[in-house]
Amino acid sequence: MILPIYIYGHPILRKVAQDIDPANYPNLKGLIENMFETMHGADGIGLAGPQVGLEDRIFVVDLSPLADEEHPEFKDFKKAFINAHIIERGGDVDAAEEGCLSIPGIHEKVARESEIRIQYLDEELQPHDETYSGFMARVIQHEYDHVEGILFIDKISPLRKRMVKGKLANMERGKVACEYKIKKVR
Numbered sequence: 001m002i003l004p005i006y007i008y009g010h011p012i013l014r015k016v017a018q019d020i021d022p023a024n025y026p027n028l029k030g031l032i033e034n035m036f037e038t039m040h041g042a043d044g045i046g047l048a049g050p051q052v053g054l055e056d057r058i059f060v061v062d063l064s065p066l067a068d069e070e071h072p073e074f075k076d077f078k079k080a081f082i083n084a085h086i087i088e089r090g091g092d093v094d095a096a097e098e099g100c101l102s103i104p105g106i107h108e109k110v111a112r113e114s115e116i117r118i119q120y121l122d123e124e125l126q127p128h129d130e131t132y133s134g135f136m137a138r139v140i141q142h143e144y145d146h147v148e149g150i151l152f153i154d155k156i157s158p159l160r161k162r163m164v165k166g167k168l169a170n171m172e173r174g175k176v177a178c179e180y181k182i183k184k185v186r
Contacts, residue, residue: 002181003038003052008103008151009172009185012050017057017147019083022125025056032080032123035060042180044101046139048146051102053183058082059143063136077136084120086144091115091133098142098152103171104178106164108156112141 006012022028031054039047039060048059059081063074091114099107115133118140122128132140142152153161153168170176174184 001034001037002041003034004181004183005038005042005047005051005101005178006053006183007171007176007178007185008153008168010183012053012055013102013146013151014149015050015055016149017049017055020056020058022082022121028082029123031058032060035080036062036078038181039101042101042178046143047101048143050146050149057084057147059084059147061139061143063139071135073136080123081118081140081143082121082123082125084118084144084147086116086118086141088117089113089115089141091137094138096138098138100142100152101180102146103151103153103168104176104182106153106167108153108160108164110142110152110155112138112155114138116141118144 035047035052038052039062045063045066046059046061049056061079063077067075093111094114095109095111097107098110114137115131116137117131119129153164172185176184
């Protein structure tokens with residue numbers, strides 16, 4: 001089932017998500033399936049719980065659509081991250097353009113660490129302690145920020161923030177059009 005994606009300005013996007021007790025979440029696998037379906041329907045590569053109106057610490061990432069000869073490691077990279085916590089960041093700080101399904105039509109350069117270590121449960125509730133680098137680390141950090149109540153526009157320069165201020169104000173007023181199902185602020 002495709003879920004509506006909450007758009008910039010909705011308060012849920014600014015809340016810090018809470019760890020979930022999988023034992024008290026009987027339809028967790030169904031939620032994960034719905035999140036992947038919603039993300040794919042919007043041509044995204046990541047989607048977090050707050051983006052679909054949940055205060056739950058969960059996000060999904062699927063890099064397989066980006067797999068090619070240069071990035072064969074993306075081919076099978078489709079994961080759910082439950083109760084994720086980044087415990088280390090390091091490496092070089094690189095800036096690259098990012099966009100977000102909750103902030104349609106805006107793409108800006110964001111500086112992020114090139115390496116992370118993250119602990120999480122997968123959709124089978126198996127614990128993981130993994131290290132990622134490069135683009136994988138960037139995407140995971142972007143989605144992780146969502147469960148921390150942080151949006152990528154919080155990390156752009158003051159000048160760029162002023163330049164997108166009007167577009168963001170329009171989103172808050174409900175003046176936004178998308179080719180996917182959304183939940184406007186108003």
